[in-house]
């Protein structure tokens with residue numbers, strides 16, 4: 001079996017730690033190095049809280065790619081850093097699997113073009129939880145019949161971007177099939193700014209941030225005399241790891257760009 005050489009960016013983060021455990025625990029995967037903001041030149045296994053691992057820590061991403069020549073980058077950092085890592089990885093023909101959220105439409109278009117030019121597979125997934133992907137698909141299905149919808153996403157209070165990548169992706173998927181409509185009363189007025197949340201193509205998105213939460217979303221549809229609620233909850237970050245593995249295995253067989261796990265799940 002060919003070994004997949006993997007570099008993880010953001011290994012000390014909440015998602016990064018789970019990804020380290022996934023890679024170390026998966027037959028056929030090798031954790032070749034990690035990219036961090038500190039501990040240059042040390043081994044990951046020498047850092048408190050990490051299992052035995054000889055993976056070297058790099059703070060210079062480009063040097064890491066040159067030295068290690070990995071097959072796959074798993075990026076779980078922040079939007080700006082993740083964008084830089086993804087672009088650089090594609091330039092070196094290393095396949096990115098990106099869980100980092102907060103990329104703009106323009107960022108995604110730029111990455112898609114680079115992936116095409118480099119003929120290098122790239123998967124960007126704002127949500128790796130299979131249940132969340134189903135929640136998005138079911139919502140898209142429901143939107144054909146219910147044109148009035150509000151999205152409420154709920155996350156832990158350390159999350160940097162709002163609305164969540166999952167909420168934006170859900171709104172985009174709904175917009176693809178929903179009859180275009182500006183919701184609410186035509187004379188609706190906010191007496192406190194932001195009360196109606198963000199607006200995307202006439203739909204409203206509300207972002208809740210509280211300690212204790214992980215990642216949750218509910219999509220509410222309304223019509224005369226009925227409502228439909230579709231909800232998904234991630235109670236721990238391990239819930240994302242089967243999706244990360246699916247993305248790594250899939251990106252190894254691809255030379256194109258995919259945005260959203262729903263595009264690689266049948």
Ligand code: NAP
Pocket residue numbers: 009010011012013014015016035036037076077078079081098099100101102125126127128129159160215240
């Ligand atoms: P987190 O705990 O804040 O971890 C982010 C990590 O990135 C931190 O360890 C941070 O280091 C590190 N980092 C920052 N700049 C870096 C750089 N230049 N080089 C290397 N590492 C760097 O965040 P998280 O909860 O793990 O989430 C990470 C990302 O994944 C976020 O964008 C989040 O929205 C997203 N996410 C995606 C999914 C999904 O299913 N796709 C699920 C959950 C979260 P410091 O500690 O030194 O700042």
